[in-house]
Amino acid sequence: MDRLVKKLSTGTHPVLFEPKTTTLNEVKQRLNQGFVFVRFAETQGGTELGITVDNALTSLQDANFEMGSGTLHVAGTCTLNFQKVRCVADIDLATRHGIGYLELLDAQMDASISNILQ
DSSP states (O other): OOHHHHHHTSSOEEEEESTTOOSHHHHHHHHHHTEEEEEETTSTTOEEEEEEEOTTTOBOTTEETTTTEEEEEEEEEEEETTEEEEEEEEEETTTTEEEEEEEESOHHHHHHHHHHHO
16 A cells, blocks of 8 residues: 555544635535545645545535534545545534545555555
8 A cells, every 4th residue: 555545544634625715605616516625734745635525425514604614524535646545524614624534445456456466
């Protein structure tokens, strides 16, 4: 398994949600479009991932975009260093900071490739 993927899939890590958007209206639009950015802040240089939102696993019910309060639970997929992962993050809407982690989605394939290469 890739070292960065392993690190981000072990425990939880500080994240910044949609670091390049300036307004909550933009954040809401990005969520509605189904593609958002999550930045893992405590990696060397930071790791920003473009996530395809999984609406079935994402919850906006505790977020109030008009008041700029509440929390988001965002989940979606992407590829990091050639490995398919799911990013899961809980975000404070007021600050857009939160905690997140990765789940390796192709763990069986990764194990098979490791066995072949050994």
